[in-house]
Amino acid sequence: MGHKIKEQVQKLLEEKRIKGFLGLRELEGHILPHLFCNPQELESLSLGDWKKAGDARYPLNQILIQLATKYPQETFAVLVRGCDERGLRELFKWNQLAEEKVVPIGVGCPDELAKACECEKPFPDCLIDGLKGEGARSQRVHRVDGMDLDARLDFWLGEFKRCIKCFGCRNVCPMCFCNECSLEEELLVGKGEIPPDNPTFHLVRAMHMVGRCIDCGLCEEACPADIPLRTLYKKIAEIVNEEFGYKTGYNVGEKSPFNVIEVK
Amino acid sequence: MAKKRLTVLKRLLEFSGMNPRRLRMKWVSSAEAVEFVHEISDFAEEIKQLGPNPLRVKEAA
Numbered sequence: 001m002g003h004k005i006k007e008q009v010q011k012l013l014e015e016k017r018i019k020g021f022l023g024l025r026e027l028e029g030h031i032l033p034h035l036f037c038n039p040q041e042l043e044s045l046s047l048g049d050w051k052k053a054g055d056a057r058y059p060l061n062q063i064l065i066q067l068a069t070k071y072p073q074e075t076f077a078v079l080v081r082g083c084d085e086r087g088l089r090e091l092f093k094w095n096q097l098a099e100e101k102v103v104p105i106g107v108g109c110p111d112e113l114a115k116a117c118e119c120e121k122p123f124p125d126c127l128i129d130g131l132k133g134e135g136a137r138s139q140r141v142h143r144v145d146g147m148d149l150d151a152r153l154d155f156w157l158g159e160f161k162r163c164i165k166c167f168g169c170r171n172v173c174p175m176c177f178c179n180e181c182s183l184e185e186e187l188l189v190g191k192g193e194i195p196p197d198n199p200t201f202h203l204v205r206a207m208h209m210v211g212r213c214i215d216c217g218l219c220e221e222a223c224p225a226d227i228p229l230r231t232l233y234k235k236i237a238e239i240v241n242e243e244f245g246y247k248t249g250y251n252v253g254e255k256s257p258f259n260v261i262e263v264k
Numbered sequence: 265m266a267k268k269r270l271t272v273l274k275r276l277l278e279f280s281g282m283n284p285r286r287l288r289m290k291w292v293s294s295a296e297a298v299e300f301v302h303e304i305s306d307f308a309e310e311i312k313q314l315g316p317n318p319l320r321v322k323e324a325a
Contacts, residue, residue, distance in 0.1 A: 144279065153281025153318055199280055199319075210272055232279075239275045244268070261265055 002047055004129040005079070005105055010039040012077055018103055019074035022064055024048050024056065031056035033063055035076075047079070047107055047130070054081075054113040059174035059218055061087045065096055077103040083117075083216035085124035086249020087174050090212065093255050096177050108132050117217050118234070121250075140231040141238060160202050162225035163195040169205065169219035169229055175212045182208060206232045211240055211256030214249050283314060 009021045013036070025034040025044040036042055050056035064078050080088060088104055091097045106123070108130030114122035120135040144152060170176050170183060182204055183189055189197045189204065213233045220230045241247050244257045270289045278284045288307050292300045 147281075149278070149281050149283060150318060151281070152279065153322070156280050157319075157322060198323075203276060203280060206276055207269070207273060210269070232276075235279050236272070236276065239272050239279075243271050243275075257268055258265070 002045055002107075002129060005047075005107060006042045006045055008105060008128050009036065009042060009077060012103065013037070013039050017075065018077045019071065020067075021077040021079070021105065022060055022067065023079040023105070024058065024060075033058050033060060035067070052112075053110045054116075055221075057081070057216070057218065057221075059172055059216070060084060061091060061097075061174040062177075064102070065091070065177065068097055068101060072098075072101075075101045075103060077105050080104045080106050080124050080126070081109055081216075082119060082121045082123045083214045083249075084174070085126060086121075086214040087216065089249045089252055090175065090214065090256070091177075093259065094177075106130075117215070118230075119215065138234050140228065141235050144231060144235070156199055156202075159227050160198045161195050163198075163201065163227060164225060165194055165196045165201070166224060168222035168224065172218045172222040174216060174218065175209075175214060202227075202229075202232065205229075206236055209233045209236050211246060211248055211258040213237060282317075282319065285310060285314060286317065
């Protein structure tokens, strides 16, 4: 697994079409992001599978933005799964990355990971290696939809009660790039309280995931309190699709309805 | 834009266990004093009928 990616990246590096390839490597038994600048380094390439499929994933797009900001003239290749590709498409539209300076290197997710993520499309269109897997339907959202109003409230208040305001969800999110985060605004979320304003903190975050969340699942993985964040954000995606016919990251040209102000 | 966000918010609140009837949106200009009063009175009545917000009740408990 991964040799097609190594071949493609090697070619790009040798032809000097990219300055480097932002991917993952294995080092001393751990997996971490790495910028591969010459082909010899590719020996240690990892796709993000440590003990289980996809359990060592990182928000590579976030790191790419930092790279691109520091080296705006350079072109970089980046390892992308289905979700990352959705992220790139949105980041281009939001002017956080320049499309002509990014070469996506696509890898498909194994079934086991796709099912765990309940991912609708576990592979990128620019697929080079890995499975072109089948999408999975979401059970998480369905379960909450099946509860009555009062049960839902009890459920969510109970889940959010464990929040320690570590900001792990926001920090790891590849789509969060705001310089001033609403969650740090005292008037919205009081400071010095644990758990933070319940349920305000998480509902504010959910509202900010509108037209933005790519369903990569890193937030839920990062959460030390096992809060079912994806259930909330998947519901947001469902609402946005039903109300506006928009699916984050599926469309190349079309901007999110929340990124456009119509002047009548 | 506000209308779009409120549409989503209403459904999010419902998914989170709050009655969507507790959120209302209406455009009123400062020249429409009568309509404003009418809308607020109507909304206040609806809220009274719904009773205390379970969120407040549960927090107090």
